[in-house]
Amino acid sequence: MRMEEANSKVQIVGTTYEYLDHIGEPIPMKKMVWKRFWDIIFGLIGLIIIIPFIFVFGIIIKLTSKGPIFFKQERVGYMGKKFDVIKLRSMRNDAEAKTGAVWAQKNDPRVTAVGRFMRKTRIDELPQFWNVLKGDMSMIGPRPERPELTEKFYKQWPEFPQRLRIIPGITGYAQVNGGYDISPEEKYHLDNYYIENYSFTFDVKIALETIKTMFTGDGAR
Numbered sequence: 001m002r003m004e005e006a007n008s009k010v011q012i013v014g015t016t017y018e019y020l021d022h023i024g025e026p027i028p029m030k031k032m033v034w035k036r037f038w039d040i041i042f043g044l045i046g047l048i049i050i051i052p053f054i055f056v057f058g059i060i061i062k063l064t065s066k067g068p069i070f071f072k073q074e075r076v077g078y079m080g081k082k083f084d085v086i087k088l089r090s091m092r093n094d095a096e097a098k099t100g101a102v103w104a105q106k107n108d109p110r111v112t113a114v115g116r117f118m119r120k121t122r123i124d125e126l127p128q129f130w131n132v133l134k135g136d137m138s139m140i141g142p143r144p145e146r147p148e149l150t151e152k153f154y155k156q157w158p159e160f161p162q163r164l165r166i167i168p169g170i171t172g173y174a175q176v177n178g179g180y181d182i183s184p185e186e187k188y189h190l191d192n193y194y195i196e197n198y199s200f201t202f203d204v205k206i207a208l209e210t211i212k213t214m215f216t217g218d219g220a221r
Contacts, residue, residue, distance in 0.1 A: 046126075046139075071088070077168050078166065194206075
């Protein structure tokens with residue numbers, strides 16, 4: 001798959017996804033220089049801190065369910081660029097064998113016992129510090145969604161792809177104001193609000209709210 005950059009937009013050639021033509025004007029990369037700087041700093045610090053947690057929960061995952069420790073899944077990033085997000089596996093290994101891509105639900109029966117705790121505390125998201133260092137993600141931004149679900153939601157809510165105008169994040173405004181238990185419509189409204197009001201101060205506020213969420217478990221499913 002080839003990518004071409006024109007008029008500050010990234011166009012993906014060879015795909016049939018219609019949402020790619022309806023993302024809108026991106027937040028200029030020059031406006032996010034400091035965002036990237038702090039992503040690298042906190043990404044490195046975070047990666048060092050999380051290694052023991054990943055080691056411990058990796059062992060627990062292997063002991064309690066069949067399948068790999070890590071889970072890779074294709075997601076859509078800045079201006080429609082695809083990448084593989086990395087997570088600690090929180091679902092059964094065959095969770096989507098029969099259903100394909102589906103929107104996560106509250107008390108999702110596909111989630112394992114340890115997976116439920118990891119989702120409640122956001123521990124399953126920790127490996128994404130590597131995605132941050134690679135530049136696919138930011139510490140703060142809209143959670144990246146799967147391309148097939150993005151296309152599905154675009155059909156129902158034409159403004160949904162506009163949340164791709166900024167680099168996706170490990171946590172975001174929608175996560176601290178609804179978490180997993182939020183509809184696609186609410187999600188894109190909150191994400192687009194974040195993009196329209198983006199600032200470093202706003203990122204700091206979201207980061208602090210995320211830390212609070214990790215201890216309270218609000219919004220988990």
